[in-house]
Amino acid sequence: MFHVEHPEELLKVLAEAASEYGYTLDDRIRSELRMYVRELRVWSKKINITAITKERDIAIKHFLDSLACSPVLDLSTRRSLLDVGSGAGFPGLPLKIVHPQLDVVLLEPNLKKTAFLRHVIGTLQLKNTVVLSARIQDLAGEPDYQSHFDYVVTRAVRQEALLPFIEPLLTAQGQVVLYRSRPLDLPVEQFGFTLLKECRYSLPQRYGTRVLTVLGHA
Numbered sequence: 001m002f003h004v005e006h007p008e009e010l011l012k013v014l015a016e017a018a019s020e021y022g023y024t025l026d027d028r029i030r031s032e033l034r035m036y037v038r039e040l041r042v043w044s045k046k047i048n049i050t051a052i053t054k055e056r057d058i059a060i061k062h063f064l065d066s067l068a069c070s071p072v073l074d075l076s077t078r079r080s081l082l083d084v085g086s087g088a089g090f091p092g093l094p095l096k097i098v099h100p101q102l103d104v105v106l107l108e109p110n111l112k113k114t115a116f117l118r119h120v121i122g123t124l125q126l127k128n129t130v131v132l133s134a135r136i137q138d139l140a141g142e143p144d145y146q147s148h149f150d151y152v153v154t155r156a157v158r159q160e161a162l163l164p165f166i167e168p169l170l171t172a173q174g175q176v177v178l179y180r181s182r183p184l185d186l187p188v189e190q191f192g193f194t195l196l197k198e199c200r201y202s203l204p205q206r207y208g209t210r211v212l213t214v215l216g217h218a
Helices: 009-021 027-043 054-066 092-098 111-124 158-168
Strands: 080-084 103-107 129-130 151-154 170-180 193-202 208-218
Touching: 009 027, 009 054, 027 092, 027 111, 054 092, 054 208, 080 092, 092 103, 092 111, 092 170, 111 129, 151 158
Parallel strands: 080 103, 080 151, 103 129, 151 170
Antiparallel strands: 170 208, 193 208
C-alpha cells in the first residue's frame, strides 16, 4: 500500500517539462493522465504492473521519458505506431494521450498486463488503440501488419531481440525509435537498417540521461 501526499504532483512535473517536448497539457490531457495514473496505482496493488509507484517517479521515469520521442515524430503524414513490449503502456499510451491522431498498437505478451492495457483504453475511451497479446516474432508473420507501421518504438525490448523482426512491418519511410541508456553499439545494417540519428536528453531533477536511437531502412 502507498499513500499519495500530493495527487497533483505528477501533472505539475509534466507541465514544467512540457515546453521542452513541444506540447502543452490541456484539460483533456490532464484528465486522461490523472485517470491513467489512478488506474496504474490501483492495478499495481493487485498484480505486477509496475514497480514504480511514487508520484514523482511515475511522472518522470514513465510519462516524461515516454514523451521524449515526440520531437522526432512527424505526425503530418505518418501516424501508425507500434509499441513493442508495452508493459504498463509505456511509451505508447502517453504518446497516444498527447497525440490523439496516432493509430497505436500495443504489443505485450503478458496476459495480466494486456488486461490492464485494455482496461485503461476503455476507461479513457481511446480510439484507434489496439492491444495485441503476442510477441514481436509472432506479429512479424501476420499479413495484416506487413508494411503497416510508420513508427516502431520500444523502451523494454533489447535491440537484438527486436530488429530481426521489424523491417517487414515498417512502411517505406518507417522508422524505429529505441529508448536507450547509452548510444547504440550494434551494426544495424545486418538487419536492414541504417542509423539516422541519436538524440541525448536529460530527465529533470537529476533522474539521469537517456538516448533516443532512430533507425530507418538501409
